[in-house]
Amino acid sequence: MEIRQPSNSRDAKHYTTDRLREEFLIEELFVTGKIKRVYSHIDRIITMGICPGDKAITLDENLDVWKNLGTNSFLERRELGVINIGGKGQITVDGEVYKLNERDGLYVGMGAKEVLFTSDDPKNPAKFYSLSAPAHKTYKNVHIDITNAKQVNLGSDESCNKRTIYQYIHPEVMESCQLSMGLTKMAPGNVWNTMPAHTHERRMEVYVYFDIPEDSVVFHYMGEPTETRHIVMKNEQAVISPSWSIHSGCGTSAYTFIWGMVGENKAFDDMDHLKITDLK
Numbered sequence: 001m002e003i004r005q006p007s008n009s010r011d012a013k014h015y016t017t018d019r020l021r022e023e024f025l026i027e028e029l030f031v032t033g034k035i036k037r038v039y040s041h042i043d044r045i046i047t048m049g050i051c052p053g054d055k056a057i058t059l060d061e062n063l064d065v066w067k068n069l070g071t072n073s074f075l076e077r078r079e080l081g082v083i084n085i086g087g088k089g090q091i092t093v094d095g096e097v098y099k100l101n102e103r104d105g106l107y108v109g110m111g112a113k114e115v116l117f118t119s120d121d122p123k124n125p126a127k128f129y130s131l132s133a134p135a136h137k138t139y140k141n142v143h144i145d146i147t148n149a150k151q152v153n154l155g156s157d158e159s160c161n162k163r164t165i166y167q168y169i170h171p172e173v174m175e176s177c178q179l180s181m182g183l184t185k186m187a188p189g190n191v192w193n194t195m196p197a198h199t200h201e202r203r204m205e206v207y208v209y210f211d212i213p214e215d216s217v218v219f220h221y222m223g224e225p226t227e228t229r230h231i232v233m234k235n236e237q238a239v240i241s242p243s244w245s246i247h248s249g250c251g252t253s254a255y256t257f258i259w260g261m262v263g264e265n266k267a268f269d270d271m272d273h274l275k276i277t278d279l280k
């Protein structure tokens with residue numbers, strides 16, 4: 001499993017483009033028939049892309065769980081959040097089958113032993129974007145479709161940042177230990193996410209951008225508010241956002257992204273808001 005160490009903001013401001021991408025960008029998440037995992041030492045979050053082809057993929061496929069996690073099963077001391085950004089598929093948790101349409105989510109509580117991922121149609125495979133974080137209590141497994149998520153409408157056409165936030169794993173929707181997760185969709189013709197930008201020292205965050213047309217990119221902005229940097233991102237790539245960093249993006253067209261947060265609290269509104277004109 002690939003491991004990413006945390007970066008100190010005082011060092012990160014000296015990074016070249018290549019180094020910035022090596023530390024924070026996850027370039028290839030979805031390969032048919034494979035599970036891809038990146039373990040970050042920041043809050044020990046694991047970011048995964050799971051894309052089953054004609055056979056099932058298990059959460060611990062090709063992984064020496066004892067060597068990598070020091071536990072007997074992947075979720076022995078972890079919780080898992082999944083949102084499907086591909087075709088229809090299924091997740092089977094200890095024999096219980098959950099059908100996941102495009103955009104459906106699933107929370108799997110600590111202690112589940114066998115988690116199996118399958119695609120209904122290998123030609124249009126499911127793409128299970130997944131985040132896992134350390135957990136200390138078992139909360140029940142929950143299937144969340146986008147209509148059960150809590151909706152928040154933000155931004156305006158004038159500011160090119162009109163978007164809808166769908167909170168899937170969120171205290172007002174369901175219970176989890178530390179993971180919160182959801183999806184934000186830009187309205188047509190709108191390109192700026194999370195602007196005005198914010199930080200939250202108390203939580204780290206991972207973004208995955210998708211629904212980006214082939215000939216488009218998203219400029220993901222990161223860094224301390226007065227030392228911003230950018231990473232150019234293509235469709236279905238993820239980016240790690242340390243607690244000291246802003247996380248905001250501007251696309252060359254509209255797009256969708258999934259955010260996931262772990263850390264001190266699950267208070268979505270616990271943010272340190274920044275004045276756009278104070279950014280440097």
Ligand SMILES: O=C[C@H](O)[C@@H](O)CC(=O)C(=O)O
Binds near residue numbers: 163194268
């Ligand atoms: O702390 C919250 C996260 O950064 C995202 O949920 C923000 C977001 O989806 C947006 O403003 O578009």
Ligand SMILES: [Zn+2]
Binds near residue numbers: 205
């Ligand atoms: Zn945030």
